Every structure is written in C-alpha cells, then in structure tokens.
Amino acid sequence: MKESITPRATDFSEWYQDVIDAADLAEHGPVRGTMVIKPYGYALWEATQKYLDTKFKETGVQNAYFPMLIPESFLKREEHHVEGFSPEVAVVTYAGGKELEEPLVVRPTSETIMYDVFSRWIRSHRDLPLLINQWANVVRWEMRPRLFMRTTEFLWQEGHTAHATEQEADERARQMLEVYQRFAEDVMAIPVIPGQKSESEKFAGALHTYTIVAIMQDGKALQFATSHNLGQNFAKAFDVKFTDESNNSAYVWQTSWGLSTRTIGGLIMVHSDDKGLVLPPRIAPIQIVIIPIWRDEETKEKVLKKTEELRDELSVFARVHIDARDGRPGEKHYHWEKKGVPIRIELGPRDVDNNTMVLVRRDNGEKILTEGKDFGKVEEALGDIQNNLYAKALARNEQKIKKVDTWDEFKQAIEDGFAVLAHWSKDAGVEQKIKEETKATVRCIPFNQEMESGKCVYSGEPSEGRVLFARAY
Amino acid sequence: MKESITPRATDFSEWYQDVIDAADLAEHGPVRGTMVIKPYGYALWEATQKYLDTKFKETGVQNAYFPMLIPESFLKREEHHVEGFSPEVAVVTYAGGKELEEPLVVRPTSETIMYDVFSRWIRSHRDLPLLINQWANVVRWEMRPRLFMRTTEFLWQEGHTAHATEQEADERARQMLEVYQRFAEDVMAIPVIPGQKSESEKFAGALHTYTIVAIMQDGKALQFATSHNLGQNFAKAFDVKFTDESNNSAYVWQTSWGLSTRTIGGLIMVHSDDKGLVLPPRIAPIQIVIIPIWRDEETKEKVLKKTEELRDELSVFARVHIDARDGRPGEKHYHWEKKGVPIRIELGPRDVDNNTMVLVRRDNGEKILTEGKDFGKVEEALGDIQNNLYAKALARNEQKIKKVDTWDEFKQAIEDGFAVLAHWSKDAGVEQKIKEETKATVRCIPFNQEMESGKCVYSGEPSEGRVLFARAY
Numbered sequence: 004m005k006e007s008i009t010p011r012a013t014d015f016s017e018w019y020q021d022v023i024d025a026a027d028l029a030e031h032g033p034v035r036g037t038m039v040i041k042p043y044g045y046a047l048w049e050a051t052q053k054y055l056d057t058k059f060k061e062t063g064v065q066n067a068y069f070p071m072l073i074p075e076s077f078l079k080r081e082e083h084h085v086e087g088f089s090p091e092v093a094v095v096t097y098a099g100g101k102e103l104e105e106p107l108v109v110r111p112t113s114e115t116i117m118y119d120v121f122s123r124w125i126r127s128h129r130d131l132p133l134l135i136n137q138w139a140n141v142v143r144w145e146m147r148p149r150l151f152m153r154t155t156e157f158l159w160q161e162g163h164t165a166h167a168t169e170q171e172a173d174e175r176a177r178q179m180l181e182v183y184q185r186f187a188e189d190v191m192a193i194p195v196i197p198g199q200k201s202e203s204e205k206f207a208g209a210l211h212t213y214t215i216v217a218i219m220q221d222g223k224a225l226q227f228a229t230s231h232n233l234g235q236n237f238a239k240a241f242d243v244k245f246t247d248e249s250n251n252s253a254y255v256w257q258t259s260w261g262l263s264t265r266t267i268g269g270l271i272m273v274h275s276d277d278k279g280l281v282l283p284p285r286i287a288p289i290q291i292v293i294i295p296i297w298r299d300e301e302t303k304e305k306v307l308k309k310t311e312e313l314r315d316e317l318s319v320f321a322r323v324h325i326d327a328r329d330g331r332p333g334e335k336h337y338h339w340e341k342k343g344v345p346i347r348i349e350l351g352p353r354d355v356d357n358n359t360m361v362l363v364r365r366d367n368g369e370k371i372l373t374e375g376k377d378f379g380k381v382e383e384a385l386g387d388i389q390n391n392l393y394a395k396a397l398a399r400n401e402q403k404i405k406k407v408d409t410w411d412e413f414k415q416a417i418e419d420g421f422a423v424l425a426h427w428s429k430d431a432g433v434e435q436k437i438k439e440e441t442k443a444t445v446r447c448i449p450f451n452q453e454m455e456s457g458k459c460v461y462s463g464e465p466s467e468g469r470v471l472f473a474r475a476y
Numbered sequence: 477m478k479e480s481i482t483p484r485a486t487d488f489s490e491w492y493q494d495v496i497d498a499a500d501l502a503e504h505g506p507v508r509g510t511m512v513i514k515p516y517g518y519a520l521w522e523a524t525q526k527y528l529d530t531k532f533k534e535t536g537v538q539n540a541y542f543p544m545l546i547p548e549s550f551l552k553r554e555e556h557h558v559e560g561f562s563p564e565v566a567v568v569t570y571a572g573g574k575e576l577e578e579p580l581v582v583r584p585t586s587e588t589i590m591y592d593v594f595s596r597w598i599r600s601h602r603d604l605p606l607l608i609n610q611w612a613n614v615v616r617w618e619m620r621p622r623l624f625m626r627t628t629e630f631l632w633q634e635g636h637t638a639h640a641t642e643q644e645a646d647e648r649a650r651q652m653l654e655v656y657q658r659f660a661e662d663v664m665a666i667p668v669i670p671g672q673k674s675e676s677e678k679f680a681g682a683l684h685t686y687t688i689v690a691i692m693q694d695g696k697a698l699q700f701a702t703s704h705n706l707g708q709n710f711a712k713a714f715d716v717k718f719t720d721e722s723n724n725s726a727y728v729w730q731t732s733w734g735l736s737t738r739t740i741g742g743l744i745m746v747h748s749d750d751k752g753l754v755l756p757p758r759i760a761p762i763q764i765v766i767i768p769i770w771r772d773e774e775t776k777e778k779v780l781k782k783t784e785e786l787r788d789e790l791s792v793f794a795r796v797h798i799d800a801r802d803g804r805p806g807e808k809h810y811h812w813e814k815k816g817v818p819i820r821i822e823l824g825p826r827d828v829d830n831n832t833m834v835l836v837r838r839d840n841g842e843k844i845l846t847e848g849k850d851f852g853k854v855e856e857a858l859g860d861i862q863n864n865l866y867a868k869a870l871a872r873n874e875q876k877i878k879k880v881d882t883w884d885e886f887k888q889a890i891e892d893g894f895a896v897l898a899h900w901s902k903d904a905g906v907e908q909k910i911k912e913e914t915k916a917t918v919r920c921i922p923f924n925q926e927m928e929s930g931k932c933v934y935s936g937e938p939s940e941g942r943v944l945f946a947r948a949y
Binding site: 040066 | 488503505506507509510512513514515518519521522525538539541542543544545546547550562563564565566567568572573579580582592593608612613615617618619629631851878932949
C-alpha cells in the first residue's frame with residue numbers, strides 16, 4: 004500500500020483508488036475486472052441490504068432466487084434486450100466434462116429467466132400483482148473496470164413485478180425509485196436528481212427508465228439506481244398473460260429495478276477527502292471508535308475499564324469499536340481517520356480522572372468536550388455529521404450543476420468539470436453529436452423542474468425543458 | 477400441480493417432490509439441474525442465514541465477497557482438489573464477445589481463489605487468525621438432480637480461516653461443526669450424528685473432514701454440513717505464509733466449512749408427512765395462521781376486527797399471518813396444512829362472542845381450546861411443537877439406526893432401509909467393496925461412541941469402533 008493518499012486536485016482517479024486501499028474496502032481480483040470485497044467494504048453492502056430489504060418487504064415484495072445460468076436463446080427473445088446485452092455476456096460452453104448443446108449465459112440481469120418462469124406462475128388477475136426481488140451476483144464484461152464503479156461481476160438486487168394495468172406498473176416503478184432516493188439521501192447522505200432517461204440511454208427492452216443521478220466531487224455523474232417501466236415488451240416476448248375479471252386474456256405490465264455495489268463507489272466519491280474515507284453515520288459499520296491511551300500498567304487497567312464502560316453505554320444508540328491494540332495512539336488515529344469512522348474518542352488517564360472526554364468529528368475535525376455522562380452530545384454529533392455531509396454534498400451539487408444556454412457555454416462547462424442543465428429537443432441524433440463532441444450524455448430528464456420553453460443548446464430546435472448533461476462514471 | 481400428495485409408503489421420492497410442489501417451495505429451472513427457489517422456500521433460507529450469520533459473527537468471523545470466476549489454473553494447484561472438482565465444473569470460455577485466453581471456472585467452492593488472495597493479506601502472526609465467511613452461489617454439474625438436495629447451482633455459505641497452529645485450526649473446524657449442530661438440532665429440530673469422514677469420503681484437499689449426518693424418514697443419510705481441517709495443503713499450494721513472533725516464516729493452518737440450501741431438503745424429508753410439509757416453529761416463516769370465518773357482512777366485520785386484534789397480540793412473540801382471502805375455509809385449511817404452518821386458528825363469530833379460540837397443531841392434529849387472553853398456551857404450544865418434532869425425529873433415528881455384527885445382517889438392514897453401526901477396519905478397499913455390493917457408504921466415524929474393539933463386518937480384520945454406514949442423498 005502507498006504511504007499517502009494522492010490529493011483529489013492532483014488526480015481524482017488515483018485519489019479514489021488510494022482511498023479504497025487506505026480504508027481496506029476492496030481490491031482487484033485475479034481475473035481482470037473482478038473485485039474482492041474486503042470485510043470493511045462488505046459491511047457497507049450489508050448495511051445497504053438491511054435497509055433496502057426491509058423497505059422492499061414493507062411494500063409487499065418477497066425475495067426469491069432464480070438460476071444464474073440462462074439458455075442463450077432466452078436472451079434473444081426480446082430484440083432490444085439481446086442487442087443491449089450480447090456484447091457484455093460471459094458464456095459457459097463446457098460443463099460436467101462435456102461441451103454443452105446450448106451455451107449458457109451467466110446472467111447479466113434476470114428479466115429473461117424470470118419472465119419465462121412468470122409465464123407459468125401467472126394465470127389469473129388473482130396472481131397479480133406479483134412482486135419479486137432477488138439478491139444476486141451478475142456478470143457484465145467490462146472493458147474499463149474500476150473498483151465498485153464498474154466490475155465484471157457485481158452484487159445487486161433486482162426487483163421484478165407484474166401488474167394488471169399500465170398505470171399500476173408505472174406507479175410501482177416510480178415507488179421503487181423513491182425507495183432508492185430515500186436510501187441515497189437519508190442513509191448515504193447523497194442528494195440525487197430523480198428523472199427519466201432519454202430513449203437512447205434507457206434500459207434495453209424498457210418502455211421508460213427512471214433513474215436517480217448523483218454528482219461526484221469531480222462533476223461527473225453516477226447512475227445511482229434505475230427503475231424500469233417495461234410496458235408489455237417482455238410479457239409479449241415470454242408470453243406472460245393473465246385472465247382478467249371478465250375472463251379476457253391480456254399481457255401483464257411489468258417493472259424491474261436494481262441497485263448495486265456501485266453505490267458504494269458513489270458513497271466513497273461523494274464524501275471522502277484527502278485524508279481518506281468519510282462515512283455518514285447511518286451507513287458506517289463503526290460509528291464511534293474509542294482509542295484508550297495509557298502510560299503504564301496501572302493507568303492501562305484504569306483506562307481500559309473506563310473504555311469498556313463507555314462502550315457499553317454508547318452501544319445503546321451507536322455501533323462502537325474499541326481499538327485496544329498495542330501500538331502508538333497516533334497510528335491508530337490515522338488508521339481510523341482513513342477508514343472514515345464518524346467519531347473518534349481518545350481516552351487517557353486524565354480524562355478518566357476528570358470524567359471528561361473529547362469527541363473528534365471525522366467530517367470537519369471539530370472537537371467536542373463532554374463531561375460526565377452527557378451522551379446526548381454524542382448522539383447529537385452523529386445526527387449533525389449525517390446532516391452536515393448531506394448539506395455539503397447538496398451545496399456542491401448546486402455549485403457543480405450549471406445552467407447553460409449556448410453551445411460555447413456548454414462545452415466550456417463540461418470541459419471545466421461541471422454538469423449542466425441545458426435545453427435539448429429530444430433529438431437522438433443531436434444527443435449523439437453532443438456525446439461525440441464533449442463526452443457528455445443525457446443523465447436524466449429531471450422530474451422536478453419548472454417547465455420552461457427554450458431552444459436546444461446544440462440545434463436551436465424548440466425544447467420544453469432542461470435536461471441534465473454530464474460526463475458519467 | 478397434482479391434486480394429492482403421493483404417500484411416503486408408496487414412493488418416497490415422489491412424495492418428496494409432491495410436498496415441495498404442494499408447499500410452493502421451489503421448482504426446476506429451464507436448464508437441467510437448476511432450481512428456482514420460490515418465496516416460501518427462500519424464506520426458509522433467509523431464516524437459516526439470519527441464525528448462522530449471527531452465530532458466525534459471535535465467534536469473530538467477518539463476511540467478505542470473492543469473485544465467482546476462477547482462472548482454471550488455480551484449480552490445478554492442489555492435486556487432490558483438482559481431481560475432486562474437475563468433473564463437476566462449469567467453464568466460461570467466451571466473454572465480452574471474444575474467446576478467453578484462459579478459461580474461467582465458475583466456483584464450485586472458493587478455496588483456490590480465496591487462498592491466492594490470503595497469501596497477500598497474511599504477512600505476520602498479527603494477521604492471524606483470519607476468519608472470513610462468504611454467502612454465495614456455487615455451481616457443480618449434477619447428473620442426478622433433485623430439488624434442494626442436489627442442484628447444479630446452489631446457495632451456501634463458505635467459511636475460510638487461517639491460523640498459526642495446527643491445534644487452533646482443528647479447534648476452529650470443530651467449533652464451526654458445533655454451530656451447525658446447534659442450528660440443525662435447536663432450529664431445524666433435526667438430531668444429527670457428528671463425526672469424521674473416512675479418507676475416501678473427505679473433502680478433496682482436506683486433512684480431516686468433520687460432518688454432521690441426519691437420517692431421513694426412509695433411512696437414507698444426508699450430509700447436513702461439513703467442516704474441514706485443511707492442514708497446510710492449500711497453504712503450500714498457494715504459498716500462504718506468516719512470520720511468527722520469533723521472525724520465522726511458516727505456512728498457516730487452515731479450515732473451511734459450509735452449509736447449503738440442501739439442508740432445506742433435509743428439513744422437508746425429516747418432518748413432513750403424507751399431508752404435506754411440517755415445519756418446526758423456529759424456522760417457520762409463518763408460525764401461526766389465523767383463518768377468519770364469517771357468514772355475512774355483519775359477522776365478517778366483527779370477525780375481521782377480532783382477527784386483527786389477535787394478530788397484533790400474538791405478534792409480540794410469534795410470526796402471524798391472516799388469511800382473509802375470499803374462498804372456503806376448508807380450502808384455506810388444506811392450503812396452510814400443506815405449507816406446514818405449526819399452528820392454525822380458525823376464528824368464527826361464535827368464538828368472538830364466547831371470547832374463545834381453538835388452536836390446531838400441525839405436527840399432531842391436537843386441538844387446544846383457549847379462553848380470553850390466555851396467550852401463554854399459544855406460546856407453550858409453539859415450544860411443544862418444536863420439542864415434539866425433535867423428539868420424534870430422535871426416536872426415529874434410534875429405530876432407523878441398527879447395530880449389526882455380521883455381513884448378512886448388514887446387507888439385510890441396508891436393503892430394508894436402515895442405517896447401520898458396524899465395525900470396519902478403516903480399509904479403503906473394503907469400504908469400496910461394501911459400496912459396490914450394497915450402495916451404502918461410510919457416512920461418518922461418530923465422535924460420541926464407546927470405543928469397543930471388534931471385527932470388521934466385511935473382512936473380519938480388527939476394528940476399534942463402529943462407524944455409520946448408510947445409503948445417502
């Protein structure tokens with residue numbers, strides 16, 4: 004591991020990799036593009052799973068598990084889907100000591116295998132809505148891998164639902180996007196922009212794709228999660244039909260929605276600083292670390308006793324870790340700073356005698372002196388850190404997203420590392436040209452904006468509102 | 477789905493498949509040998525995960541995630557390992573639109589990829605013990621698939637640890653076997669026989685394999701979980717070394733241990749009856765189902781109100797589900813019986829008027845009348861069902877495991893559907909011959925038995941104790 008973390012201003016990509024190394028979150032696997040998620044990084048995914056799984060179940064979703072190996076022919080049944088995914092799939096051609104008659108695709112996503120099964124599960128309107136989620140690994144071959152952000156294999160959840168009406172399906176797709184938004188904003192403290200994807204950026208096979216977009220510190224956008232209104236495209240391809248109350252047969256309306264380990268990449272890129280990882284308390288595996296400091300055996304015993312008391316008291320409302328390893332306090336201080344633990348408490352013999360302690364906030368370095376058993380201050384500090392990180396990221400979004408009205412402004416802003424809100428006539432050819440000239444793409448057509456007529460920043464054609472353009476991870 | 481469940485006495489295999497269908501637990505996937513785990517079946521796996529994950533963490537184990545795709549060359553580094561797994565692996569030869577330079581194996585287990593990584597993680601004795609677990613899917617090509625019991629892809633956890641001494645590794649392997657035994661006996665109500673595997677049956681690459689064996693209702697044995705003392709075999713193959721306190725370099729001592737979705741197959745086969753699934757309360761996704769019964773709108777309102785009150789009161793200590801669907805009570809009764817819910821409460825207008833209710837136990841059909849808010853009886857019934865199922869299975873084990881002393885007795889007992897405890901001299905050639913002649917194999921050399929000298933039931937050679945032989949799933 005390198006001794007120090009490359010500053011963001013020097014090289015943002017290198018900084019990102021250094022933060023991951025220094026916090027011991029993950030590393031590259033032996034096969035190009037794969038990732039080993041180390042225990043501290045995996046704990047972030049476990050916290051993500053715990054929150055989302057509860058929220059999904061509150062809306063009536065049930066978990067299930069579908070096979071990872073999909074007959075190649077399934078992928079081909081929906082024409083847009085096969086076009087979108089074929090170049091990325093890994094294919095098993097050989098198994099059990101023999102060449103297979105039909106190659107099997109390692110799932111890049113599970114629409115095809117699930118809906119083949121759904122076509123047998125769904126018979127009548129009484130079987131609807133069908134609300135299924137799966138926690139799984141998926142494989143999409145990556146040419147430009149980056150830990151968490153783009154890996155050949157990643158972990159995610161994929162929800163798949165079937166409904167009797169178009170409206171109900173669309174409402175479900177938007178409802179799940181909102182669950183993702185609450186997770187991003189309330190748990191990861193990442194303000195996001197919800198909106199719809201352009202036709203060229205939508206999911207291969209979807210009618211509409213909804214997304215929440217997060218802006219990184221370098222002004223690039225990250226697709227945090229997506230939710231698709233699939234219409235009846237897959238229902239027709241896989242013959243997923245139901246009989247309604249009047250005994251008529253009809254295709255179901257479907258949705259799918261997913262959030263993956265790349266959100267951890269976003270978490271790292273949004274909050275961390277040149278000293279290393281910074282974690283919002285609600286997602287932090289350890290919220291408070293206590294570092295006992297002693298001079299000799301006598302003070303060691305006294306301090307350790309107090310440290311354990313304190314841990315038990317703070318554990319009522321927080322996840323607390325004691326670092327009582329041998330080693331210099333300064334080293335431990337840097338160790339936990341790099342791991343982004345929200346609050347550090349260094350407890351020495353004098354603190355024990357005076358019945359005081361000093362909290363140090365990871366987000367802004369502020370020191371808070373507390374006396375006696377004033378644990379309210381500790382709890383308050385955790386809340387403040389959560390809010391502060393969100394507010395900081397929100398303020399940065401406002402600064403990093405520029406409204407531009409001319410093509411020159413557009414190009415300059417993108418070049419300078421901004422995301423932009425600009426008019427665009429929804430012409431796919433123009434979108435493609437903008438991409439070629441600036442590497443910026445339509446990240447979303449935001450839901451929440453004043454409708455404002457204007458002229459496409461590139462073509463001058465009439466436009467009904469601004470869309471978010473940015474370079475993207 | 478078939479109308480009725482084949483009785484066990486008619487065809488045990490068909491009965492097993494019928495119970496799974498009737499309870500809506502799982503079905504075959506489109507690729508031979510694969511399985512779709514349906515929500516009710518997956519809920520059993522979620523309960524398994526929740527219990528084990530907590531217990532593992534209590535012993536200091538941390539979760540992580542390693543890539544599923546393993547370079548083929550890794551598998552070949554430990555000679556016994558490659559011999560054991562080569563015939564079963566699925567191989568990716570094509571990915572991202574190109575043929576791969578080196579084929580990639582879909583993990584059948586993760587020793588090789590993890591220990592390649594461990595060799596870089598472990599430097600000094602301060603890095604030990606390393607205690608890692610992973611929840612994952614694995615693929616082993618199955619020629620004779622059976623839902624849950626043998627599927628080409630299955631879900632499991634695999635723990636992998638590294639230690640400074642042989643003794644510590646062996647203790648860890650035995651400790652984890654005990655966690656599995658507690659889960660089998662305390663949660664799934666399945667009495668198991670802990671022991672060691674014979675040399676020919678041990679894990680490919682292990683020094684010793686420990687196992688817990690469960691006996692099914694047909695007298696066949698199921699390997700419920702295994703824990704391996706790997707010695708230094710993999711450490712040498714993957715160069716996993718540490719420097720001890722005297723600065724000497726040494727290979728680590730390792731263990732691995734796993735439990736999979738096949739335990740759900742065991743759960744089904746041990747407790748279920750000719751009416752369908754029977755679930756012990758501690759693993760049951762729904763412990764109590766309330767079926768409201770009404771005559772008209774007026775009684776419907778009254779009964780539903782009381783049902784909801786009851787649900788709220790029982791939910792304090794139990795997982796409760798109300799089945800208020802339209803439909804005949806008799807149909808609902810059979811529906812939940814087939815799903816093995818431990819307690820059924822049918823609540824009608826007269827029960828509401830009299831402030832009484834009748835519990836019906838799934839395990840033995842017993843009816844328990846309760847009055848007022850005597851919920852102690854409900855809680856007691858749940859405990860009784862758990863204990864009764866365990867006691868019944870234990871009594872059956874005693875009846876199904878025969879001590880035999882002659883080769884004729886041995887053959888007859890196996891043919892009659894028993895497991896046997898017999899003397900064997902630990903000669904692998906004899907073990908092979910017994911297998912060929914009876915299809916019975918050494919399931920384990922039990923830990924808990926009186927050492928008793930005798931003569932091998934087949935060869936007459938001296939033996940130090942009895943081992944468990946049975947046909948196996």
